[in-house]
Amino acid sequence: MPTTEVIASIQPSPPPVGGHTERNCAFKVACSSCNLRELCLPLGLTTQELERLDKLVATRRSVRRGDALFRAGEPFQSLYAVRTGFFKTCVSAEDGRDQVTGFQMAGELLGLDGISGDSHSCDAVALEDSQVCVIPFADLERLSREFVDLQRQFHKIMSREIVRDHGVMLLLGSMRAEERLAAFLLNLTQRLQARGFSPSALVLRMTREEIGSYLGLKLETVSRTFSKFQDDGLLEVKQRHIRILDQAGLQQLVNGATC
Amino acid sequence: MPTTEVIASIQPSPPPVGGHTERNCAFKVACSSCNLRELCLPLGLTTQELERLDKLVATRRSVRRGDALFRAGEPFQSLYAVRTGFFKTCVSAEDGRDQVTGFQMAGELLGLDGISGDSHSCDAVALEDSQVCVIPFADLERLSREFVDLQRQFHKIMSREIVRDHGVMLLLGSMRAEERLAAFLLNLTQRLQARGFSPSALVLRMTREEIGSYLGLKLETVSRTFSKFQDDGLLEVKQRHIRILDQAGLQQLVNGATC
């Protein structure tokens, strides 16, 4: 399942503007002509606003699989919009324990955690070769003081992240292993579908261990639950290739139909 | 442990401005003279900005113990800053399961979840008789377009909520019962201490069941863990009255010193 035809009108990058110290500067695609604009920051903006946003989001950055876009403790300067690829974010406790807090795909924002303390509080690691748009936060704040729609959209994105986190808390706090995995798969397919991918076939970009960390389970439990879903005829599982055979069945699981 | 001397210069309320349909309008205290301003939205604002904020936060609302400040599904219009009292927020799944997502005390903001979808996505319920300052969100957005400091502070507050949520995910995803309860107690006392309360004596405003819901445990487990902490000499537990005897011991528990 390669990244689809989403990539449009890629142009050679101009020299980085403004003296930002972004590590690998790559290409430039205007937000106004980006296929992800309906899923990303530009949603709802007027043509004029889009033009200004285009100037703001001037640099891009490539991150290779396994590399970090940023790490906890690094100074916060920019937000990042995933253009292509796939990321995980994870927080770490002092004792080394760590927890995957989310998986991000094209059109989703990374780095919101850094605003509060002027430094990032989690790691963002690419799970496949990826590209992000760099959004200097000071510029974004400035522009969002000018444009109501941009301000509004940014606030909605932050709020949506909070609502998402609450959903994860519900999952971690009160669901059992099968319910968690079912909810996770349905969430993934839903987001992939919004990006034009098949709702029934997907390739997991993360390991069983990463899924387990996200869901508060051990990797063996994740693996076992996948096998059980296969036995029950809900899924077809071939390593990281998943085919959903009974979406309604998964949905039932999430809604406590186990009782 | 009654609400301390925090309440200052309470004045009779003027008639509600702007036609907001807030249910019970109560008192008015200017943000500029509020004892909580260093913990709340006014943090870092200039005198001029504070004056404008004072006009914006014109109404207050009293919520009696057990009543909801807002409920999931209700239209979102305003944020709320807790002035006195104590709240819980909880989300519900379709099947009735619900999850406490947080406890809010004086100076903390409620309602951020509502921004994303123009309606609230969780319930906010008072755990004791409380008062909140009503912050009409449209006004806040307008004012934060004028004032950099206000914009910045608001963004920091949203981001802080995201970081907090990630901490809860870590707790729910990878800690055991004792660690969860210890982390919870330390967090509570820390926040109470920032508000001038004793770091060692506290009164829980919530039931064991609510604590359990927040921590992803059953109420019996919470109760048992309290008892164990008492046996171990970490706490003195008398129903909802808790005295912390060994803060360092609790801290050790949180940092996986169980091994």
Add this chain to the structure above:
DNA sequence: CGGCTGATTGAGCGTCGTCAATTCAGGTGG
């Protein structure tokens, strides 16, 4: 092909949930 990482599967155990009984605190009314 060999070595490596990730995934699967099994056996046994531990933590926490379930069910149930009892105690405790607070409020109400006789």
Add this chain to the structure above:
DNA sequence: CCACCTGAATTGACGACGCTCAATCAGCCG
């Protein structure tokens, strides 16, 4: 003032879900 009632908290016994430890298997890349 005490008996009563209700909701919350405590404590015990038991069982299940998921974790631990371990062996095996499947891909992948040098």
